[in-house]
Amino acid sequence: MAFSLPVWLAVQGELLENGEADYGTLSCFDDFDDEALFQMFHLTRPCLTFITDSARIRMKAVDVDKSTLSVDAMVMVALNYYAHGVSSTALLQKFGLSQTESPAIIRTVSGVISGMADQFISFPFTRDAKANVAFKIKKICGIPRVLGVLAPAHFKIRASPYEKNSFRSFVNTLSYTSVVSQIICDSDGNILSVEKCCVGSTFEQEIWDSSFKGRELETELHGPYWVIGGKGYSLSKHVLTPVSEPANDMEKRFNEAHAKIYDIMRITLGSMKRRFRCLMQLGFAQENSLNKKSDIIKACSVLHNIAKKFSVPPPPVAGKIEPLYPGKPYSVPAEINLEALNARQNLIEEIFSVVSCSQDSIGNNAEEKA
Structure with missing residues (x-):
């Protein structure tokens, strides 16, 4: 891809x-x-x-x-x-x-x-490319019309505690200092989009709203497709989030399917960080000078895609793969998008109201193929 x-x-x-x-x-x-x-x-x-x-x-x-x-x-x-x-x-x-x-x-x-990202990182744009990506994702989790998995990728940095305001801006919800980029990947772990490099305390919804890919999707440039997003994102017409409090079995099945495809991002970022250990600690950073960190993150994303095309395995796992960042929802809940809520509910009722063989096996055969 x-x-x-x-x-x-x-x-x-x-x-x-x-x-x-x-x-x-x-x-x-x-x-x-x-x-x-x-x-x-x-x-x-x-x-x-x-x-x-x-x-x-x-x-x-x-x-x-x-x-x-x-x-x-x-x-x-x-x-x-x-x-x-x-x-x-x-x-x-x-x-x-x-x-x-x-x-x-x-x-x-x-x-x-x-700068090679324009060649080696590409979001599905043609009708056939979108259909192919969506088909593969549906085959894994049962959710149709999905173009990728969206997540904030946090990378540890060092910041001076003596510059208190700047230091606090880098502290994320897991209490370590980081920078965060917005990444979208496909079901095979290819990076489809990487943009932004913000201080670790930034809300992922804020990054999405101001990102190029967010504006493209939310203005219908890519048609009636979703990207899978975690709890830190607001449900919208094009960001499909899990049901926060599932009330019945079909909503639980939907959440299981959502979690299965969302886990691809955890595997992808884990693979990147094993291959490129610089991403485990990017050194010192200043709030007003993040371009150098952004270039390293984007360069490693380009190299990740090239390595996958050459079928180069990442180094073996040493211990557990780092868990995916849990998300940073706004302290004040966003206004509910009724159109998006109805669209998600219709999808749940259409796809997950009855247990199918593929849905029944969700979570049993997850492969760490990124």
């Missing part, structure tokens, strides 16, 4: 057109065997080659001191940081770099890879 074979062909075509695809030239990655590459970058050699080729095209438009490092070396430094959250001293020494020099390289590469 994130990108297809034509994208690969376009990248290779542009490289050949500009004389860049010299497959006889040794790359920095050739110094390592496949096992070492995966340990260092949590990616495979073909995947790394594709990423580097793609970044090389974009690097042409970036003002980089070409006398310092090759594109391969710059990408290698950044990918190593994404994978482990710190730069390998041995890798930096290989290129004659110090720990103080690597952040500038990581910022440059993060800006370049995040």
Whole structure:
């Protein structure tokens, strides 16, 4: 869903057109065997080659001191940081770099890879693409006309407690400091949309209301489809939330189906954070300067989709997968949208009034395939 074979062909075509695809030239990655590459970058050699080729095209438009490092070396430094959250001293020494020099390289590469989101992160736009995504989701949970799973993704940061007002703005409802981005994924764990980078105390409904994707959906640009949202979102014509207090069996069945598809986001974010451990702790942040964090989050989302297209497994789970952020509903309940409430109730009565074989198995065979 994130990108297809034509994208690969376009990248290779542009490289050949500009004389860049010299497959006889040794790359920095050739110094390592496949096992070492995966340990260092949590990616495979073909995947790394594709990423580097793609970044090389974009690097042409970036003002980089070409006398310092090759594109391969710059990408290698950044990918190593994404994978482990710190730069390998041995890798930096290989290129004659110090720990103080690597952040500038990581910022440059993060800006370049995040700029590749227009190619590698795509929301279903055509009729066939929407129907395909909705079909897969319905097959899993029984809920029709769903284009994706919507959730706030929180990433831990450090903030100075001496700047009290700024510090409080980063504290989320789980009492740790974070930044939050809005992410939508499909049933296979591909990232369909990532936008915003706000302080951790921000309400997800507030992010949705001001987001590009929120405005597109709520103004009917994508037609009569839903996205699945958690308790922190308000029920609307296009955000389908669970029933807060289910009063009967069919509402309970609906909530079970909703929870099953919503759990895909937990698995997806868990997979991303295992592969890119920098997302477990993004370092220090200031309220008025979140662009650097946003670039890293978006770059990792791009790389996540590319890794999935190359069928690169994430590193194994160490302990439990981090639970999904529970949501931050407004302290004053939002005004009830009667049209949306009726639409959800009609859906529940139409689909969940009778137990089907597929609904009866909900929750029994959840696969962590992201």
